[in-house]
Amino acid sequence: MSNENQSFHKSMSLLDATMLVAGSMIGSGIFIVSADIARNTGSAGWMMLVWLICGFMTLTAALSYGELSAMFPKAGGQYVYLREAYNPLVSFVFGWTFFAVIQTATIAAVGVAFAKFTAYLFPWLDEDVYLLVLGDYRISSAQLLAIGVIVVLTAINSRGINSGKRVQTTLTLIKILSLLLLILFGFLAFKYEIWNANWMTADLWHLRRLHLDGSFEEYSTFGAFGAVSAALVGALFSSDSWHSSSSVAGEIKNPQRNIGLSLALGTLIVTAIYLLTNLMYTTVLDLHQMVNAPKDRVAMSAAQEIFGPFGITIIAVMIMISTFGCNNGIILAGARVYYSMAQDGLFFKKAGTLNRNSVPAYALWIQCVVSCLWCLSGKYGDLLDMITCVVVVFYVLAVAGVIRLRYTRPALPRPYKAFGYPFLPVIYILMGLAFIVLMLIYKPDYTVPGVLIALAGIPIFYVINKKNKQHV
Template sequence: MSEHATSFKPSLRLFDATMIVAGSMIGSGIFIVTADITRNVGSAGWLIIVWLLTGFMTLTAALSYGELSAMFPRAGGQYVYLKEAYNPLTGFVYGWSFFAVIQTGTIAAVGVAFSKFAAYLYHPLSETNYLLKISTGLSEAGVPGYFTISVAQIVSIILIAFLTWTNTKGVKGGKWIQNIFTSTKIISLFGLIIAGIIFFKPEVWNANWTDAFSMKKLSGTGSVEGVIGASILGAIAASMVGSIFSSDAWNNVTFIAGEIQNPKRNIGLSLFLGTFIVTLIYVCANLMYVAVLPLHDLAFAPQDRVAVAAANSMFGNAGTYVIAIMIMISTFGCNNGLILAGARVYYSMGKDGLFFKKAATLNKHAVPGWALWAQFVVASLLCLSGKYGDLLDMISFVVVIFYVLTIFGIFILRKKRPGAERPYKAFGYPVLPALYILMGTAFCILLIIYKPNFTWPGLIIALLGIPIYYVVSSRKNNSNIE
């Protein structure tokens, strides 16, 4: 066999594609972020509304992307859609943000989540077990600062390296890991939901649904602050940062279009099936939390680990180990999907001369091996920096901006290329895509107003892509002239 393949092998079926959608979405978020949402909205009714709103937005976006995936059934997905609808600069800014933080930061965070919960089973893997601790002096507040490297960070890097290596050996290995681990975690989550029905606590449920649609902000001291007027919208937007992050990465399947059989049909269908399954699981999981945990315990679960608190309520101390194993399975499968799909974006950028040339090559197993290892390096650096958590807080804002731009691209392409083949058309066009654009824009504006710390840093990272694009473009033009 030659050292390099010349094209991708379409070996992924509809089931495989659906498992990539669902598996990339379900990481550790559903087990944790409900605590922060509950603190922001302070009631069971609003908690479920936040998850339903997120589910509606995710499903609407996925159904809209079906049209784009059918028009451009090739590797690169959202990067290609933005480039075709707008211009290469817009596509590059997305690809840059994707490489700098969106995909690599998510891979780092999911890897560290795996290690943190592995420490429940074997404590030496803990994030508090430091291999290196160097003083960085005092902060402005006079608090000592340290640069640390923990065993959890090293374990996460080893995990990412293993999954990267597996995916360099061809898409089939990654496919089997994805199918097995995603099926297992879906079944496990439904099992946990059924356990909630079995261990249902009527007194807890009734108390949680008393005054369930009165929004209030909860604090650890026990104080309750009513939320009224325009502040309600701000509280919803702040709450949705966690739920949107937990529901993100559904678009990863579009990046691997070149490896999916009958992509014009199967990508759109897998987007719908995967996002529907996950939305159903997320809403039901939160109903389970409300059925077994008092609202205060939901909001202030130790380290925000709501699922651990719920499992302990149902199974006693054994619940901690049940959830730890579930999250390890979940994050392992999630990272496999993220790693598998992400490298295809850098491959497409390389093909366009907007990334390293080596990223545009396929190895003998017909996968972008160099791009996979480049992704591994950045994700590992983010693991070591300890800043992936801060970066991820900014991701929801940046990600939704690009989703809004991409869905608006449907309107642009309908006008720009009216005669283009559209084997599948966006469901509910123009109403549902327009509704997503309005909801996504409102979400971003509200975050700018009420949670600026979630917005400006992420926006700056994305905008850094503009000068980088012009530097890369000038070099590309110069090389073409030469």
Template sequence: MNTTPGQPDDMKRELGLLDATMLVAGSMIGSGIFIVSSDIVRHVGSAGWLIFIWILTGVITIIAALSYGELSAMFPKAGGQYVYLREAYSRLVAFLYGWSLFMVIQAGTIAAVGVAFAKFAAYIFPSLSDEHILLDLVIVKINAAQLVSIGTIVILTWFNARGVKNGKIIQTVFTIVKILSLGGLIIMGLFGAFNTEIWNANWSTAWETVQWDVGSGTAVSIGGAALFAGIVSAMVGSLFSSDAWNNVTFIAGEIRNPRRNIGLSLFLGTSIVTIIYVSANLMYLATLSMEEIAYAPADRVAVVAAQAIFGQAGTLVIAVMIMISTFGCNNGLILAGARVYYTMSQDGLFFKKAGVLNKFEVPGWGLWAQCIWTSILCLTGRYGDLLNYVIFVVLIFYALTIIGIFVLRRKLPDAERPYKAFGYPMLPALYVLAAMTICVGLLIYQPTFTWPGLVIVLLGIPVFFMWSKYTPRKID
């Protein structure tokens, strides 16, 4: 068995269309859909705008997924988006994406999802709460929730380090279970606990543009620039809840018939999640007033909705659902991330050992390096801040990648393109316009979350030149 560095195709092609689709959907559905609608309502105020935000997010995400289909068919290699950026622009641009992915985007998301698992596990086992301090080191306090989150990350890393087949089984099973459980919750809410009075009241002011103030408990009318700011701020949560769909491109080296299955899985996975997310929010509107959604304790709107459906048992129902959801979500994130570091190592832009396949023909060293850094982020408790900082950056890299389609059509006009971006050039251009509009809005209205993200990316520039100088490149 080959345990030396090799081409991405040295990996086992164990994953079919179902597995790839479940990776897309499973990586997207974490804890966001159970929480962020409260913040969205506080920003935009009414039922119509709530559903509009989720539909707009879904449309933008599906357009991006369809556009990535062309790139995935051109470059069916491990590393995915990193490879697309390298081929369209340069190794520096690709490295800055990989750097941001390792330092913050992937690791920070895994840490946040792991802690979300632990926090909801505390509903069932109170001793696992983040209020249960186990060790006070003055600089940092280690609580039970942090250790639980690290424990789940270590377990999932161990399973994935023993072969892609283990990872795919966990991913497919947990994703199917959470889709079915979410579907059951939505059906129960829309048909079993549908409240006509609440529904009519919510939709009677469907397009009022207001912002809810947590302090005073009142709604203030907004319009113009304030409405634009509200929409941009509201989409931060919905976009992150719909993120990570691109992770399937990272594992292209392990997907059967990647030229067909990656693009198709991107479309199917993002479409399934969009339908689920919009339906879940319709369920919230059928069971809860706008005030109840806006002021849900700790933003846990799904818990309040489940209590309206199941009574007090609703808290337990949602806790179990979120544990299933976050566990499966983290499996997909852990599985996919190491494939980017593997390809970066092949380019001489990451630790040499990250480019070595272990005896199970997976990048084991990269998986464990990711695990260690993620665990450190869990202990610092700063992963939430880091994720806020890179919202802006994530959108820029998505836009750059889709602009790469236009670049590569000029740069490599005769390259084989088994699949071409749907709606080219209009739909890809529409995504870029939408993403950059949101970025401009974030720069203006959420500067705290934009400039630090840029700093994190720019810090990668000297690191790139250091690695380029001292580490030889292995492949083209």
């Protein structure tokens, strides 16, 4: 039951908002993507540099978003920033892509990741256990478990912001503590021969491709740039959703202060944990072990070296907690974007209403439906590769919006100003553009379809706009 007179409850503290940021960022990526980064870079030095670049980009963008969030402390976050900095068309294209693929496919992928690692404890839930086979189309028990998790988390969040924030804050604190303990035990299991093989070598900063058989392949000058960009895809995906607290601005206490602070603190915490985790990997695994980790699950291989056979169970439980909490944060934040779109007349009207618990329940459930459809499609993994480039396009636009608004709307109150302005925002824009161009050149099969999905939003915007004018 919805009530158009309802308003958001400001019940999220700085801790809740920070845990929303950190919890939405930490999913399954940190446990997996280092294998692909090691393959693309071929050295421990370059692997860590990729994570440093990713951390710098994420933190720089978060600091810029701090200014935007203080200027526009409204539900919807990035959608609102793009609308205010540019125009409704730009913000709608973002909102459309966000709903069609970015958020919903991510929810599906994280849900399936939860199911895959649950299967370590309960093998009958594995993705290879098929419950329905119709020709080439198959539905596995993992897909159904993913759907079940998405439905449960949507139901929890439809009960009010307090329900969602309790789950988020509790699980995020647990997984941060778990990761810190894993890092600690990893360093305690320090292996000198492994460390020397990774770090005390003349090839520490030799960028090249490492094959599964242990052989290396040299890159051309331009190929090296493409390799770093390819390596960044996994790191950036693992650090995505860092802007989650900006989407729930209407429910955060003292939003002008706490949104920017939560973005900075959340990204800083996760960046530090990611760097320490990867450094820990290099103390117990050499590069060949990383690239040959079964199904790229580097954390599993590291845990086996640290804890023995029981390590697999430890990591499985950690990833289950991590992905469950990650999905809760993504589900909670995503619905507020659709709410803002509906308020502008650019989404289903009901999505712009709040239920008796003061949350956009209709937006939550329509997001749930699309996410479940992605689970059933089995194509979520491919789509995530496709939209990584597009995600960075919108980040670059939003950060550029900070500079644009300084000139076009200088009189707007700015309770917080972007740290390092204009140098850090400009550096981020240049790095983001370089990443986008290199991805379009070296991975067109993945990036071009993502761009086309985003561009499909342009004619849809004009159709909706025309209908809105006819009803005025």
